[in-house]
Amino acid sequence: MTKKQWQGWGPGEQAEQHYLVEPRVLAGGGDIRHVSEFLRASGWRDKSTAGGPLFLESPDRTVRIAYDPYVLPGGWTIHGKATGHQDEWWAxxxxxxPVEIVAGLTDALTRPRSAHAPNVWAPLQEQRWRTAPDAGHVTATSPDKTAWMQFHQMPNGDAMWWSGAKDQQGNGWTAQFTPSTPMHLVQAFSTALASPEPVMRPRGRVPHSSQIRTTSVSVLPSQLSAWQQARVQAARAATWARNWTANRPRTTARPHATTHHARR
Known part of the structure; x- marks a missing residue:
């Protein structure tokens, strides 16, 4: 007996089992293409070598992003060059x-900076993270106590942002930002960190942790591809709009009196 395909599925296409994982901070790394494909679509140059780590450079060559899983401890390194009033910075x-949290920061690198003053704590407070001031630092902790965001004032006056997540088995990750890291980027990171939205992982890629909750979903390969392409297309559209606005010719309207005189 053959299984009847759902109308609209592609020929021979079969659903694959995935899981919605929450909290997202404990979902594991995920597919790095979630980050890299968006940046490529935003005009970033891919300078990766065959078989080597991921290496991307911003269109103006001021920011570089690398992902290296082949060294310990490995992970993401984001480096911004000194430019004008901005000092050199690292993250x-x-x-x-989770790549969805990394993308919170890296996506922000492709957008114009907001005119509003950044507030790293605001996204955390909106999700009811608890903030506890202590000598030399302030720490915000998620309601389930699996994640944190800390502002640490060092004896020499420098300030450092430190964040991460850890389950009861000790599995997790950390993130550090140099004192010179632009605050709007740290806020973009904290927004993605505090988001209550679950993230999707394929079967076999869900971490073993007693503190995560999973919901099984059946997803078609064409659906996954469509979701990925929608994100890429959004990046391309935004890049095109910015370039068009920056490069369009500017025209100055003639004064009304001059136009009236010319008509006469």
Whole structure:
């Protein structure tokens, strides 16, 4: 007896089992293409070598992003060059940092900076994270106590942002930002960190942890591809719009009196 295909499925296409994982902070690294394909579509240059780590450079060559799983501890390194009023800065995120949280930071690198003053704590407070001030630092902890965000004031006056997540078995990741890291990028990271939305992982890629909750879903390969392409197309559209706005010719309207005189 053959199984009847659902109308609209592609020929021979079969659903694959995936899981919605929450909290997202404990979902594991995920597919790095979630980060890299968006950046490529935003005009970033791929300078990776065959068989080597991922290496991407911003269109203006001021920011570089690398992902290296072949070294210990491995993970993401984001480096910004000194430009104008901005000092050189670094951000390091562990290998098990969920790509959806990494993308919160890296996607922000492709967008114009907001005119509003950044507030790293606001997204955490909206999700009811608890903030506890202590000598030299302030720490916000998620309601389930699996994740944290900390502002640490060092004796020399420098400030460092430190974040991460860990389950009861000790599995997790950490992220560090140098004092010079632009605050709007740290806020973009904290927004993705605190998001209550679950993330999707394929079967066999869900971490073994007693503190995660999973919901089994059947997903078609064509659906996964469509979701990925929608994200890429959004990046391309935004890049095209920015380039068109920056490069369009500017025209100055003639004064009304001059136009009236010319008509006469």
């Amino acid at each position: 390091n995120l562990g290998r098990q940092t």
